[in-house]
Amino acid sequence: MDPEALRKYSASHPKPADLALQYGTAGFRSKAQQLDHIMFRMGLLAVLRSKAVAATIGVMVTASHNPEEDNGIKLVDPLGEMLHPSWEEYATQLANAEDQELQKVITEICQKAAVNLHKDALVFIGRDTRPSSEKLSQSVIDGILVLGGQYHDYGLVTTPQLHYMVCCQNTQGQYGKATLEGYYEKLSKAFMELIKQSHSSGECQRHLKIDCANGIGALKLSEMKPYFPQEVLIHIYNDGTKEKLNHLCGADFVKVHQKPPGGLDMKPNERCCSFDGDADRIVYYYKDETGHFHLIDGDKIATLISIFLKELLAKVRQNFKMAVVQTAYANGSSTRYIEETLKVPVHCVKTGVKHLHHKAQEFDVGVYFEANGHGTILFSKAAETKIRQLVKEEKDDEKREAAKVLENTIDLINQTVGDAISDMLVIEAILALKGLTVQQWDALYTDLPSRLLKVQVADRRIIDTTDAERRAVTPPGLQEKIDALVKKYKLSRAFVRPSGTEDVVRIYAEADTQENADALAHEVSLAVYHLAGGKGAPPQP
Numbered sequence: 001m002d003p004e005a006l007r008k009y010s011a012s013h014p015k016p017a018d019l020a021l022q023y024g025t026a027g028f029r030s031k032a033q034q035l036d037h038i039m040f041r042m043g044l045l046a047v048l049r050s051k052a053v054a055a056t057i058g059v060m061v062t063a064s065h066n067p068e069e070d071n072g073i074k075l076v077d078p079l080g081e082m083l084h085p086s087w088e089e090y091a092t093q094l095a096n097a098e099d100q101e102l103q104k105v106i107t108e109i110c111q112k113a114a115v116n117l118h119k120d121a122l123v124f125i126g127r128d129t130r131p132s133s134e135k136l137s138q139s140v141i142d143g144i145l146v147l148g149g150q151y152h153d154y155g156l157v158t159t160p161q162l163h164y165m166v167c168c169q170n171t172q173g174q175y176g177k178a179t180l181e182g183y184y185e186k187l188s189k190a191f192m193e194l195i196k197q198s199h200s201s202g203e204c205q206r207h208l209k210i211d212c213a214n215g216i217g218a219l220k221l222s223e224m225k226p227y228f229p230q231e232v233l234i235h236i237y238n239d240g241t242k243e244k245l246n247h248l249c250g251a252d253f254v255k256v257h258q259k260p261p262g263g264l265d266m267k268p269n270e271r272c273c274s275f276d277g278d279a280d281r282i283v284y285y286y287k288d289e290t291g292h293f294h295l296i297d298g299d300k301i302a303t304l305i306s307i308f309l310k311e312l313l314a315k316v317r318q319n320f321k322m323a324v325v326q327t328a329y330a331n332g333s334s335t336r337y338i339e340e341t342l343k344v345p346v347h348c349v350k351t352g353v354k355h356l357h358h359k360a361q362e363f364d365v366g367v368y369f370e371a372n373g374h375g376t377i378l379f380s381k382a383a384e385t386k387i388r389q390l391v392k393e394e395k396d397d398e399k400r401e402a403a404k405v406l407e408n409t410i411d412l413i414n415q416t417v418g419d420a421i422s423d424m425l426v427i428e429a430i431l432a433l434k435g436l437t438v439q440q441w442d443a444l445y446t447d448l449p450s451r452l453l454k455v456q457v458a459d460r461r462i463i464d465t466t467d468a469e470r471r472a473v474t475p476p477g478l479q480e481k482i483d484a485l486v487k488k489y490k491l492s493r494a495f496v497r498p499s500g501t502e503d504v505v506r507i508y509a510e511a512d513t514q515e516n517a518d519a520l521a522h523e524v525s526l527a528v529y530h531l532a533g534g535k536g537a538p539p540q541p
Contacts, residue, residue, distance in 0.1 A: 009040065016034060067244075194412065210273055261274055316402045320364035332510050
């Protein structure tokens with residue numbers, strides 16, 4: 001490490017006084033103008049991580065579904081997974097160190113994590129379409145070069161595409177080719193193989209309207225269009241040429257406001273979907289004949305995928321263990337349907353993709369989706385090997401055909417992370433293979449009415465939870481109060497959890513009617529306000 005070079009470069013990326021940021025599930029996120037020093041320092045950290053694990057590391061410059069003036073950065077570990085939790089702490093330390101302490105902090109990280117600075121390092125960089133992203137990724141490159149790392153800049157890519165590239169690189173191409181063409185070819189080939197087996201493929205062209213949140217998804221989907229077969233007609237809206245990123249559109253907007261995005265004209269019963277700003281989330285929706293809006297969120301996506309996989313697994317007659325992983329925010333109707341009707345085990349974990357991903361890895365086939373539309377399917381190495389073997393060697397036609405569909409599904413899904421493009425193609429293939437309309441899919445079960453609220457508190461740490469955030473341990477008396485309130489309503493449940501980023505407590509309530517869900521959420525918010533140190537005026541109904 002050259003202390004002089006570090007000092008010189010660091011001086012051109014100075015840390016603003018009194019700014020402290022925390023590396024969370026989404027990496028760092030803030031106003032773009034506050035992030036130059038963070039980008040430089042994450043370039044440094046990516047090199048250290050690469051040297052520590054002797055593998056390529058990814059750096060993605062994006063703030064996902066945040067407003068256009070924000071930006072952010074997250075690191076991607078060797079198999080395309082999120083940064084290891086112990087390194088999240090190093091990221092926070094490095095980000096908040098004063099300029100003159102930088103070398104000392106780097107030395108400490110090297111000691112703690114046994115980093116050999118003489119090893120080679122390679123970092124893959126990607127960025128979204130925000131106006132600030134190009135300049136900020138240049139700051140990342142400065143950090144990489146100071147510590148003698150090599151880099152490959154992919155430029156504009158979706159977040160899941162960067163995760164994919166990192167995984168391809170570190171599996172020596174076993175997962176696929178680490179290029180955009182490689183990504184498009186692998187997915188489109190698997191997709192075409194799948195829909196070839198659908199009975200309706202020749203009869204009707206399948207129209208789909210896609211809201212790309214005025215983000216990177218539009219660019220990449222346009223690039224991928226030539227790879228699609230004739231029978232798939234995708235129509236891209238909110239492509240970023242006219243409006244601002246994530247403004248009144250995108251998966252997050254549609255999910256939170258329960259209404260269609262601006263810039264997309266919906267006719268009755270048309271299938272539509274929305275990506276978020278960096279294309280790692282997807283939700284579907286349609287309007288019925290009466291003009292009523294229907295949202296199909298991550299819970300219903302997980303349900304559709306589970307029905308499809310369960311049927312195939314039954315046909316291949318292997319003893320594969322399958323499970324669905326959800327968080328406490330999953331609608332109670334979805335949990336009930338998956339457990340009772342499909343007879344597939346459901347596991348509930350703490351909020352945050354890394355918890356879902358980690359749990360899903362415990363099964364031969366693990367399906368996870370957050371209600372917000374972020375999710376994927378994971379196949380164990382053993383299950384994948386067995387399925388590919390059945391395709392080659394199985395004499396029984398039904399078993400072999402089912403194995404073939406599973407093999408194509410494995411190749412179509414992005415197992416590194418939730419991927420809106422890949423998830424969309426999986427959903428489109430399932431609907432085609434099962435001959436389902438969007439209305440039939442929606443009708444699998446009816447969501448219980450729910451309400452999300454938040455209450456400002458003096459200190460969010462006063463609330464501690466257990467049982468995958470479904471029960472409050474502190475402050476004393478709060479959980480007993482919630483239990484008593486829940487008893488007043490039918491089919492009801494409620495839970496509270498502290499926000500990961502601000503001093504607010506989030507409240508979720510569900511009941512048999514919207515009126516009851518609203519009333520329960522309000523009563524729970526009053527309990528939080530009085531027992532957990534609420535700030536300002538008490539919550540109003």
